[in-house]
Amino acid sequence: MTTVYPVKRRQFLIGSAGLAGAAVTGLPAIAQEGGKLPAYVAWKDAGDMIVHTDETLETMRAAQGDALVTPSSDLYIRNNLPAPSEEIVADRDAWEVSIEGVAEPGSMTLGELKLLGSETVVAVLQCSGNGRAFFDHEASGSQWATGAAGNVIWTGVPVRAVAEALGGVAADMVFLTGTGGEEIPEGLPPESIQVERSVPVEAMEQAILAWDMNGEPVPLAHGGPLRLIVPGYYGVNNVKYLKRLAFTAEESPAAIQQTGYRVRPVGVSGDPSQPSMYEMSVKSWITGPLEDAETGEVRIEGLAMGGTSAVTGVEVSTDGGESWQEAQFLGPDMGPYAWRPFVLVADLDAGTHTLASRATNGNGDTQPETFEPNERGYGHNGWRGHAVDVTVG
Amino acid sequence: MTTVYPVKRRQFLIGSAGLAGAAVTGLPAIAQEGGKLPAYVAWKDAGDMIVHTDETLETMRAAQGDALVTPSSDLYIRNNLPAPSEEIVADRDAWEVSIEGVAEPGSMTLGELKLLGSETVVAVLQCSGNGRAFFDHEASGSQWATGAAGNVIWTGVPVRAVAEALGGVAADMVFLTGTGGEEIPEGLPPESIQVERSVPVEAMEQAILAWDMNGEPVPLAHGGPLRLIVPGYYGVNNVKYLKRLAFTAEESPAAIQQTGYRVRPVGVSGDPSQPSMYEMSVKSWITGPLEDAETGEVRIEGLAMGGTSAVTGVEVSTDGGESWQEAQFLGPDMGPYAWRPFVLVADLDAGTHTLASRATNGNGDTQPETFEPNERGYGHNGWRGHAVDVTVG
Numbered sequence: 001m002t003t004v005y006p007v008k009r010r011q012f013l014i015g016s017a018g019l020a021g022a023a024v025t026g027l028p029a030i031a032q033e034g035g036k037l038p039a040y041v042a043w044k045d046a047g048d049m050i051v052h053t054d055e056t057l058e059t060m061r062a063a064q065g066d067a068l069v070t071p072s073s074d075l076y077i078r079n080n081l082p083a084p085s086e087e088i089v090a091d092r093d094a095w096e097v098s099i100e101g102v103a104e105p106g107s108m109t110l111g112e113l114k115l116l117g118s119e120t121v122v123a124v125l126q127c128s129g130n131g132r133a134f135f136d137h138e139a140s141g142s143q144w145a146t147g148a149a150g151n152v153i154w155t156g157v158p159v160r161a162v163a164e165a166l167g168g169v170a171a172d173m174v175f176l177t178g179t180g181g182e183e184i185p186e187g188l189p190p191e192s193i194q195v196e197r198s199v200p201v202e203a204m205e206q207a208i209l210a211w212d213m214n215g216e217p218v219p220l221a222h223g224g225p226l227r228l229i230v231p232g233y234y235g236v237n238n239v240k241y242l243k244r245l246a247f248t249a250e251e252s253p254a255a256i257q258q259t260g261y262r263v264r265p266v267g268v269s270g271d272p273s274q275p276s277m278y279e280m281s282v283k284s285w286i287t288g289p290l291e292d293a294e295t296g297e298v299r300i301e302g303l304a305m306g307g308t309s310a311v312t313g314v315e316v317s318t319d320g321g322e323s324w325q326e327a328q329f330l331g332p333d334m335g336p337y338a339w340r341p342f343v344l345v346a347d348l349d350a351g352t353h354t355l356a357s358r359a360t361n362g363n364g365d366t367q368p369e370t371f372e373p374n375e376r377g378y379g380h381n382g383w384r385g386h387a388v389d390v391t392v393g
Numbered sequence: 394m395t396t397v398y399p400v401k402r403r404q405f406l407i408g409s410a411g412l413a414g415a416a417v418t419g420l421p422a423i424a425q426e427g428g429k430l431p432a433y434v435a436w437k438d439a440g441d442m443i444v445h446t447d448e449t450l451e452t453m454r455a456a457q458g459d460a461l462v463t464p465s466s467d468l469y470i471r472n473n474l475p476a477p478s479e480e481i482v483a484d485r486d487a488w489e490v491s492i493e494g495v496a497e498p499g500s501m502t503l504g505e506l507k508l509l510g511s512e513t514v515v516a517v518l519q520c521s522g523n524g525r526a527f528f529d530h531e532a533s534g535s536q537w538a539t540g541a542a543g544n545v546i547w548t549g550v551p552v553r554a555v556a557e558a559l560g561g562v563a564a565d566m567v568f569l570t571g572t573g574g575e576e577i578p579e580g581l582p583p584e585s586i587q588v589e590r591s592v593p594v595e596a597m598e599q600a601i602l603a604w605d606m607n608g609e610p611v612p613l614a615h616g617g618p619l620r621l622i623v624p625g626y627y628g629v630n631n632v633k634y635l636k637r638l639a640f641t642a643e644e645s646p647a648a649i650q651q652t653g654y655r656v657r658p659v660g661v662s663g664d665p666s667q668p669s670m671y672e673m674s675v676k677s678w679i680t681g682p683l684e685d686a687e688t689g690e691v692r693i694e695g696l697a698m699g700g701t702s703a704v705t706g707v708e709v710s711t712d713g714g715e716s717w718q719e720a721q722f723l724g725p726d727m728g729p730y731a732w733r734p735f736v737l738v739a740d741l742d743a744g745t746h747t748l749a750s751r752a753t754n755g756n757g758d759t760q761p762e763t764f765e766p767n768e769r770g771y772g773h774n775g776w777r778g779h780a781v782d783v784t785v786g
Contacts, residue, residue, distance in 0.1 A: 067608025068513055068546050069462055074608075115690045118736045120461055120724030153461050155723060215460025215467075297508045330548065331513030332727045341548075343511045 496560025
């Protein structure tokens with residue numbers, strides 16, 4: 001199991017790959033800001049990334065800025081297992097996916113899937129542990145601040161179109177289960193590390209099997225040739241290198257489903273009775289300024305997302321939450337699963353100002369001030385934890 | 394003046410830098426597909442680009458695909474003069490712009506401009522000569538096919554907010570004139586090569602001074618630290634490295650305004666009485682398949698833009714225009730100046746099929762079948778010229 005290190009609010013490595021990941025990959029022990037990128041993501045913008053480990057790379061908060069779409073070169077990486085060989089993207093259209101739990105189960109190639117329908121959706125991709133650094137307890141895993149999240153354009157075939165083409169979902173299937181194409185190291189029981197996740201079957205309404213990301217074939221590092229995208233759901237449910245899509249009566253037996261990604265009190269082990277990391281919550285954070293600014297008018301920028309319901313507004317405070325002002329969204333509304341950049345120009349006196357943001361979504365949910373600790377440090381959306389102290393003068 | 398070379402429908406160099414450009418830069422003579430990128434754009438995706446010259450790089454048609462937003466690494470380059478030194482983006486917020494033709498003219502830094510207001514707009518950037526390769530006459534300039542165009546996210550301050558902050562536009566000013574920060578080689582009269590363009594002052598309604606492109610600071614190669622963006626207008630009007638923004642009573646005296654980018658009959662010289670390349674037209678093109686496909690269902694994809702009025706629909710023909718079917722738009726509508734990807738799955742028999750697309754915009758304008766030749770090969774939006782012959786079987 002992962003080790004807990006006594007380091008907080010720093011961007012140093014803390015375990016990270018979850019389960020047996022660290023043992024499998026022999027991860028380096030120290031994170032680097034703007035550090036050396038692993039070879040499989042050498043094409044990323046090193047100056048914008050924090051390299052926690054070879055399998056966990058975070059976008060720098062300042063680099064997130066007010067980007068409507070996160071450039072692929074800046075998008076975070078979080079792998080539960082090392083990425084498969086580049087060979088699997090040599091002939092993308094030949095990639096095969098097994099489709100099960102439908103009236104006529106079978107195997108389809110990516111080339112065949114492309115003929116069943118196409119949809120482009122803009123959706124936030126966010127790790128369950130994004131914001132872990134803002135908890136006060138020592139939750140194991142990468143100490144993500146805000147950068148294990150990005151707003152991404154996905155193109156693929158709707159899962160509902162795939163089900164329809166194969167005669168519809170079989171009776172009594174209440175989960176949509178995706179299985180990743182990672183190689184399972186010999187000697188380990190597959191359930192112990194297999195990346196296989198089940199989400200409620202209702203999520204098929206918005207789910208797609210994506211072959212393009214930000215206008216290009218999905219890079220291997222992000223799950224190409226084919227990734228299951230469940231808009232509104234945490235990153236782990238968006239299974240990479242999808243080799244099997246199954247409508248199932250039960251949740252996956254994999255540890256990552258049964259005991260991993262379960263929300264429970266600090267000190268408690270994961271078990272299937274606890275809530276799984278499914279739907280994301282309303283959330284926002286300021287991306288600039290983060291440290292200092294000149295006295296007078298200051299342009300405050302940030303990002304706001306609604307989770308599974310569109311974000312409808314975001315307020316900014318420059319006095320640690322004593323008072324709030326409505327910020328302005330920038331750019332077009334790209335649908336309920338996308339984030340919206342925001343900006344507010346505020347007049348700031350000399351001194352230290354605590355800048356915070358607080359978003360609201362279409363369900364009427366607003367970010368809470370604080371967020372209860374949980375064992376693994378999942379889902380933090382408290383506005384106070386995400387606030388920044390800025391020195392003005 | 395530029396020389397006309399007797400080469401058509403090939404991606405070889407044909408003049409290209411316009412005016413005295415070739416003489417100034419000593420451009421290489423042969424274009425390369427997936428060739429070596431010049432150092433200042435070494436960060437582009439070489440596999441997706443056609444290198445016409447150091448100052449003219451085109452996105453490959455197949456790489457355009459059905460991208461909602463063109464990745465910066467794939468966006469075309471067309472410079473009238475070589476880019477200035479990297480030094481001008483070392484301290485972006487210190488970049489100064491002279492603002493003239495307002496009640497209180499003066500100079501503002503980029504840092505100051507950022508406090509006047511922010512807007513994010515998605516707009517097609519397209520070279521006036523995009524589609525030049527589809528004319529039958531020998532128009533001088535780079536033989537762009539479809540790849541001198543991209544759909545780009547721009548963030549900046551609205552020009553109208555800048556004018557308002559400086560007391561409003563002075564009386565009798567009917568043009569908005571932008572001057573680029575390129576270095577003018579010694580010994581040449583500035584008017585002969587200065588990049589300075591005037592557009593009708595009404596365009597200030599949608600124009601912005603942009604500091605971010607696709608979520609990152611505008612790269613030097615694309616006009617950073619600050620570029621004038623006039624949504625709906627051809628690329629040349631989107632002045633790079635903007636050092637002066639002036640509301641003027643007359644058009645710029647620069648050759649690029651007076652005689653360049655003028656639409657006139659073949660064989661006629663440019664003069665100010667002819668229409669300037671301002672507003673873009675409704676246009677679309679297929680990006681795949683481009684050469685061959687297997688018999689049966691084929692996924693046809695492409696891109697459609699409305700010009701200054703939003704695109705409202707696009708039809709696809711698989712029989713050279715004998716019959717048409719409505720295609721489906723992909724992804725969110727990102728506003729009137731953005732393009733929309735489209736897709737249609739069609740059943741194709743063995744043989745050669747001529748695939749064409751035909752878009753319509755909110756004004757009711759539809760792409761014509763053919764497009765009258767003009768001396769410089771500007772503005773081609775005829776659907777037949779953009780059609781592709783695909784071998785199915």
